[in-house]
Structure formats: structure tokens, C-alpha cells
Amino acid sequence: MNLKNKTQVSMFEFSGLSDDKELTPFLFMLFLFVYIVSICGNSGMMTIVYISPSLHTPMYYFLSYLSMVDLFYSSVIAPKMLSDLLSDRKLITFLGCALQFYFFSAMIGTELLVLSIMAYDRYVAICRPLHYILIMTKKKCLSLVLLTLSMGFLHSVAQTVSLFSLEYCKSNFIDHFYCDIPPLVRLSCSETRTCTIVTLFFVCLFTISSTMTILVSYTLIISSILRINSVAGRRKAFSTCSSHLTCATIFYGTIYLNYLTPSSSSHKKQEKVFSVLYAVVTPMLNPLIYSLRNQEVKRAIMQVQKGHNEHI
Template identity: 75%
Template sequence: MYILNKSETYFKPLNIINKTQITVFEFSGLSNDKEVAPLLFVFFLLVYMVTVCGNVGMMAMVHISPSLHAPMYYFLSHLSMVDLFYSSVVTPKMLSDLLSDRKLISFVGCALQFFFFAALASTEVFVLSDMAYDRYVAICHPLHYVSVMTKKKCLSLVALAFSVGFIQASAQTSSLFSLEYCESNLIDHFYCDIPPLLRLSCSETYACNIVTLFFVCFCSLSSMTTILVSYALIFSSILRIKSSAGRRKAFSTCSSHLMCASIFYITVFFTYLHPSSSALEKQDKVASVFYTVVTPMLNPLIYSLRNQEVKKAIIRLVQKSPNRHL
């Protein structure tokens, strides 16, 4: 394990903020293999470019396509916005570190990265639960859908998702970065996250663990409960539909959302809700790569390929584009 000496320039006296000597952290990164690193850089650069183009394109398409001016796609555009920023908090730094000999980040930079990562991840799960509620109203109460899912209610649900996400991130960040870090500065990860930072702390972490457990459980379980209850009622309603065509149409409107939510929750739970073990550290990194880098790319792709209204909107835009140049 790499440990900085007190004579190195990365240490300051004990009277700095949060009573910590360490002012710069160093990531272990995804790989120490200099031959593999350029290949990983090219791959994840392509993934990030697809993520940016896909999510920006989805937001633009929802904005300019009249057929997508509905609550379901209003939530989808916000999910794309969250995915865009969520990926951008981690991926650009990870890409630059793949080509760097030393993968350094300042104490303040680490705190900011974790804050926005935690805020946007929590916001994403609540936006996913908003989308599940929207599908529940659309399928189980179609006659009241317009009166229930008003613009004001949609705006309130999105505002609540962002508010809870950023408030809980403030509490977690304050708790995590008020700890003392006075020994090793090597974070065994490619971004600032709770488990590797707690392993570096030389102070008591019990309170921080309680805060983390409370907010992770609160955000995950409350949003997941909303999704599970919504889909239990949705499936019950779909099974009562007599025609097979009607059942397929009803299910197709929520299959894309169900896939996105499942992928996100499975990887998050694998990372945070299993016993700590050195044997699982590599698997944790793989899972973290998936939900921080790959999942934000998959969401717009899944909706583009599986949602019929989105596919039709894309086709209409493609068909119109040549006519504009004539």
C-alpha cells in the first residue's frame, strides 16, 4: 500500500479543515497495466460519447416531438438529464486517470465528486419510481390519467426527487468528509465512494456508517417499494385484460422502464449491500463501472429500441431531416 511521508508536499498541518492531514487522495484506478489502459480508455471514451449523444438526443427529441409531450416522456427527459450529469461526474476523471501515471484528486475535489455522485444517484432512483407511478396510473386508471398526472404534479414529483437526492447527499458528504484521514491516501477505486474512503479513515466511523446505511436504505427501499407495488398492481391489471394484443400493448409501455430500473438496482445492491470482503473488491469495481458508466448509456438505448412511441418519433425525425435540406 502506498503511504505518503509527512515530508511530501501533499500533507498540511493538522489545523486544516476537518482535522485531516491528507489534502490529496490517489486512486488505484481500473488497471495498473500500461498496455491495457489505452484500450480501456478508447472503450470507455466511446461509451461516454454514446452516453452524451444518447441522453442529449433523448432530451431534444422529447422537447421537439409533439407525440412525446406526455408525462411518461417528461420523466424520461429528466432521467436522461440525470444520467448525463451522473456519468459526467465520474467518467471524464476516470478517462484522464487511465492515461496518467498518478491518479490524484484533491480533498475538496473528492468531496465534490462524491456529493454530486450521491445526489444524482439518489435522484435517479426517485425519478425511476416517479416513472413507475406514472405507468401505474396510465394502466390501472386510464380514464383518470389526464386529471391525475397534471403538469403541476409531474413538476412536483421531479422537484421532490431532486430535493431529496441533494439533501441526503449533503448529509452523507458532511458525515464522510468530517472524518480524519491521516495515514494512507490511496483510494482503492477509480472514484470517491463510501467503502474505500471509510477504509482509509483513522477515526471512528460508526456514526458515518449509520448515516450511510440509513440514507442508502431509505432511498433504495422507498423508491424500490414504490416500483414493486406499482408493478404488482400493473401486472394484476394487465392479467385482467381479455385480449392478448391489449396485454402486449400494456406491457410494452412499461417494459423499457422495468429493464432500466432492474439493471440499476441489481448493480447498486451488489456493490453496497453485501458483507465487506477483499475477495469481492474486484467485482465491486466491475459493478461500479457498470452503474456509473454503462447504465447511463443503456437507458436511452433501451427506450429507443423497445419503446414504440420513441421509435416512431425517431423515424419521423429521420424522415423529416432530408426534406429540410431540399
């Protein structure tokens, strides 16, 4: 498909995060800090899982994969956003915009599916503990990871083609800080019905199916936990789920608020806020939540630190 024949626009210009010049230095320092913490946190989480034998289980295998996805998808948006905060004109080429959206959409779709298979893993561990090792084999875990990755990139191909096949022949000004569906659809001067249908189909397919997987899994998990006689047993069972449930709630909540809220002039500012939350802030929060709330991760970190100190 020759995209150049479909459009008269070769460059797009972002509005950026804020028009307030005095606020820009603060925003730059804030989000630079958030991005650095995100890189260190997710890289650290993958390293801890890799070097700690106690974390060589399906639950932490999926967690390290989640950290990898967070690391990549925050890096698709944050560096360009940070450089634009220091620039007078926030420009991106048509191809650059398409590539940014493609990889971001792929990582978002993958993360949705990863969070749902993590819920399934917790369901098997708590509701079918005797069969856990037989069900969650290394081969099955790898297959689930490859399935989520392939589905994430395949859905992104469809969304990218439908979005960038639209004609952008008038304004090239994107009222946002990265290439996303709502601002680009508003900018198009051609019929957007097909693109809207494709978007709704994939948003509903990924968000609703993964949300239902999580809801059904946790309904069964809570039912199983309530049947445990000891308070300590119930607390331990729920503690293994609380970190994942917190991460999933934050991520899904911001996505639903952003994509399923009716479009309006006032919504454009909210759109930026929600986008910052799930595109930049959430990748930082996930490893922090697991580090602070998960006892096994805490113990693994302390053991690594102890071993490092002894080595010194």
C-alpha cells in the same frame, strides 16, 4: 464546518481501474466510446422528447428528466476516470474528492427516485386510465421532479458531511477509481460508526422505499394487464412498461450488489466492476433501451429523420 482541521490529508490518489499497463489503451478507448454514446444518447433523448409533440406526455417528461440526470452523473465520474487512465499518478484534492462524491451521490439518489415515480406514472396510466390526465397534471409532474431533485441533494449533503468529517491521517491511497463511501471508510483512521449509520440509513431509505414503490406498482400493473381480454391489448400495455422495468432492474441490481455485499478483499475488484456498470455503463444503456424497445420513441425518431431528410 472546517474540514481542514479534521484531516492531515490534502490529496488523495486513486488506484484506478486496472494496474495492467497493456490493458489501459483498450480501457481508455472502450470507456471513451461508452461516454460519447452516453452523451449523444441522453442529449438525443431529451431533444426528441422536446421537439416531438407525440411525446409531450408525463411518461416522456420523466424520461427526459431521467436522461438529464444520467447525463450529469456520468459526467461527474467519466472524464476524471478517462484522464486517470492516461496518467501515471491519479490524484485528486480533498475538496475535489468531496465535490465529486457530493454531486455523484446527489445524482444517484435522484435517479433512484425518478425511476420510482416513473413506475407510479405507469401504474396510473394502466390501472386508472380514465383519471390519468386529472392525476398526472403538469403541475404535479413538475412537483415530483423538484421533490426528487431536492431530496437527492439533501441526502447528499448529509452523506458528504458525515464522510468527509472523518480523519484521513495515514494513507491517502484510495483503492478505487473515484471517491465513494466504502473505499473512503476503509481509509479513515477515525471512528466510522456514525458515518456507517448515516450511510445505511440513507441507502436503505432511498433504495428500499423506491424499490417497494416499483414492486407495488408493477404488481398492480401486472394484475391489471392480466384482466385485459385481448392479447394485443395486453402486449401494448406491457410494452409501455418493459423499457422502464429493464432500466430499473439493471440500475437497482448493480447498486444492491455493490453496497449490500459484505466487504472483503475479493469484493474490492467486484466493487470496481459494479461501480463501472452503474456509474458509466448504465447511463449509456437507458436511452438505448428506450430507443430500441419503445415503439413511440422509435416512431418519433423516424419522423424527425424523415422531416430532416425532406428539409435537405
